[in-house]
Amino acid sequence: MHSLTTHWQAVKRILHYLKSTIYHGISLQPSTDLSLICYTDVDWASCPDDRKSTSGHCCFLGPILISWSCTKQKVVSRSSVESEYRGLANAASELI
Template identity: 60%
Template sequence: MTRPDISFNVNKLCQFMHASTFSHFQAAKRLLRYLKGTVNHGILLTKSYVLALTCYTNADWTSYLDDRRSTSGFYLFLGSNLISWSFSKQKVVSRSSAKSEYRGLSNAAAEVL
């Protein structure tokens, strides 16, 4: 939960866990080498005097060519501290980039509430 920089790679590797190939094994080794070099990275929580809740969202329309589903995600900050984040495939196929963005925005709004 404290390493959002590897979340996409871990998610993608987990999708092929039961039917992995040599290229998946190479990607897993590359991820482990990256982790070895970045052991001091992570989310740092600092004292913040401003308690403003800020949310950033984004969506990528039809980013997966195999099933045409979009990816959406959000970052939620309290002051300068990241308190929640999520990236996932959307459950339905969007017909436009605007619908994909609205679905991502509604997921983020639900998390904020």
Template identity: 50%
Template sequence: MAFGKKLAKDDGNALSDPQHYRSIVGPLQYLYHTRPNISYSINKVAQYMQNLIDSHWVVVKRILRYLRGTLDYGLMFTSGKMMNLIACTDTDWGSDVDDRRSTSSHCVLLRPNIISWSSKKQKSISRSTVEVKYRSLADTASEIIYGYSPCY
């Protein structure tokens, strides 16, 4: 997505062929399982499947152009000497202009390899950036604790 671009449900003209939009965005949702760099953008355009306008289509075309130019990109797994588990998290307070909910994202790395990532809206509206960051950290911590614990 373009830097600083905010999508809204009423920010343009309705699309004449919404089925075409859905037929492209649907498969893109499966693609972001192997391309974490586009997960945020695909997440945003998928939120507007019911109320499609031309500015959403412009963003989808931009994602497709980016994918065409980065066909050789992908996940690379390498070995490392240390067994380090590293987690990074980021938030965007009140980023959705329609419902004012925040977006949280995280990635978890084992050695130098990414093993988990997520970008999603928070379930409730937060009153401050501290609250948004706390929720994101709590979600990331539970992902690490419960997602990677050995089963006995």
């Protein structure tokens, strides 16, 4: 019964958030620019508990954001270069 109260509070919080962001959105506009650009960034060993890196990327088709992600990497990298390479590999697989 206690978890029901917790879930109900979460539902009310989500509904309150949706109500306050009803006029926000993503605007899509026609564009002739079809360049595919992806930006990546990695924070090496950012988690003090397990020393795993956090990586993120965002991909654009012209001026339009088509994909983004921010996740903790699954393995511990030995160097910042290795963690950057893992982040780049994740972004490249998303593009493919």
